[in-house]
Amino acid sequence: MSEEERSFRAPRGTYDLLPPASAEWQSILRLAMDVFAKAGYQPVETPIFEHTEVFERGVGEASEVVGKQMYTFIDRGDRSLTLRPEGTAPVVRAILEHNLHRGALPVKLAYAGPMFRQERPQKGRYRQFWQVGIEGVGVDAPALDAEVIEVGKRFLAMAGVETELLLNSIGHLDASCRLGYLDALRDFLHARTADLAEDDRERVNTNPLRTFDSKERATVAVMKDAPVITDHLCDDCATHFEGVRSLLDDIGVAYTLEPRLVRGLDYYMRTAFEFVAGGLGSQNAVGGGGRYDGLAESLGGDALPGIGFALGVDRILIARGDDHVTPSPLDVYVVAVGDEAARTAFRVVTELRSAGIGADLDLARRSMKGQMKQASASGARWAAILGDREIASGKITLKDLTSSDQKEIDIKEIVPAVRS
């Protein structure tokens, strides 16, 4: 039987989240949604698949993500559907569909969920990966940009990830701004094509901004002298960017201006930012975001500015290292010696659980030593021991596993005794 035919293997680029990492993963999601909610970003859930046009029109057909990486399929009703490769376009689609933008602005939403892209898997790069993110829609004030960025930065710090914030403005699509800059950049590149690395020459026409990302030495040398977007912003975009920066300065959010920062999705404009961290190999971004003032319109809706970010949960987990301990949800481990005691233990555990106390017991008929070992490994603070003596007297022995102190208490007192 070939490996391919074995059914008990996760598909390429996917993985199973198992204890104890799964608990850590869940606590990150909880922390994220909590931090976001406390900044006014309320949870939203959108479908895992969308009409393919949502991404083609929203993210842009020219982008690598839409062009080569989407899981697109035709369903039995002959519709073209796509497993979402990112979260922003679906959220904006939902806002438009339900007219949330007719209410108070900005609409502030937060999401967490799996995204799908068919890329070659690598550390920190999976075909199904989890993102958490927020979107602030309906307002183009710099304060919204600064708020979104600060929330992201603070959440990452609370999650234990040291990140550097890279910040840029990529202007807007007008001859007075980014288009004019692109012309200047193209002129510059055309004059220097011969000096570029061979692999990069084609990009001059397809996606000139991407030449900034090249790691080819020849290209990097050329790009040092290339014109930079921030020198070509129109007055409005320059003022906006200035506003964002001064607000970030006010609230003490440190950032590095990175005039060569480009984002991969077509809808981005003006503010663009990225959170980078070490330990991720060639995937050094734990997340990023930016302003997408044209997105709602390209989906066919009203003009609606917006800004948001997405953070990779898988990458956060990798970047924060593995010295994080999630506290055990168990408070008591009930140890039973003998059949009669085992029956009583089962009742006691149920009673504890009903009272909201974390409780567990041995179900594999282990020896007492084995059960004590389980108690210790479970992370519970208390071992509650039941044997012939206790059964006869209606008592239970409560042992504090951290101090090793123990005492006999009335079995009816167990709940208050372990409630802390």
Next chain:
RNA sequence: GCGGCCGUAGCUCAGCCAGGUAGAGCACCCGGUUGUGGUCCGGGAUGUCGCGGGUUCAAGUCCCGUCGGUCGCCCCA
């Protein structure tokens, strides 16, 4: 999608170069006299050596293919 490296017990890995019937540490289970964990000591279970094919009397070891992982490119979270 392209190139390099790797794939042996639940985990981390040795064994492969110079083919001869599978190992260590950790984890797991039992025990160290009659009811006490985390330390120590003794014992035990566990592998289609990723998968398929080839060479050979003999393949975990050599060759080819394939799947998967990983690193770099690309792209991005």
